[in-house]
Amino acid sequence: MAGADRSQGAPVHEAATEGGSQPEEKPAPRRKRRATKNASRKRSPKSATDKRSYVCSVRLNDDEKHHLATAAAAARTSLPAFLARSALAAARDPDHAAGAIAGERELISEMFAARRHLGHVGNNLNQVARAINSGDRPADAHLDAVLTAVRRATDRVQAATDRLLELR
Numbered sequence: 001m002a003g004a005d006r007s008q009g010a011p012v013h014e015a016a017t018e019g020g021s022q023p024e025e026k027p028a029p030r031r032k033r034r035a036t037k038n039a040s041r042k043r044s045p046k047s048a049t050d051k052r053s054y055v056c057s058v059r060l061n062d063d064e065k066h067h068l069a070t071a072a073a074a075a076r077t078s079l080p081a082f083l084a085r086s087a088l089a090a091a092r093d094p095d096h097a098a099g100a101i102a103g104e105r106e107l108i109s110e111m112f113a114a115r116r117h118l119g120h121v122g123n124n125l126n127q128v129a130r131a132i133n134s135g136d137r138p139a140d141a142h143l144d145a146v147l148t149a150v151r152r153a154t155d156r157v158q159a160a161t162d163r164l165l166e167l168r
Contacts, residue, residue: 058083110160118153125150 060068072082090097124146131138 052084107160107164111157111164114153114156114160118157121146121149121153 068082069079072079075082075085077085128138128143128146
């Protein structure tokens with residue numbers, strides 16, 4: 001509706017700002033979406049509590065993006081949804097995720113730490129062997145503790161080696 005501008009007396013046909021609302025024009029009707037090929041795949045809208053409202057930025061190199069995009073396609077989901085679901089699955093079991101996520105550097109550090117641990121335990125085992133060979137009888141509790149430590153150290157080295165081989 002055109003009216004007189006109070007300050008100039010001229011009819012007003014447009015709003016003062018070019019991009020502002022236009023009271024004379026009706027808003028264009030919304031276009032309907034095209035019908036999808038498979039109507040059963042149409043998703044229902046998420047409730048307000050289920051909607052994801054936070055955005056996290058992730059930097060990837062070409063190889064990482066390719067591997068993740070391939071995995072997302074295999075899971076028949078988008079890359080962002082795949083990343084969110086994978087991260088949430090890892091967050092449910094942080095102990096397992098830490099080992100699975102550990103990169104090669106962390107595994108090499110673990111190998112060195114496990115090797116040092118095995119060296120300390122081996123030293124204790126040598127002391128027990130020297131005592132037995134000299135005729136002394138160490139306490140059974142001491143022998144059991146040393147043998148348990150040897151088993152734990154070898155298991156630690158084996159686990160780190162297995163994880164390192166899985167990465168390759």
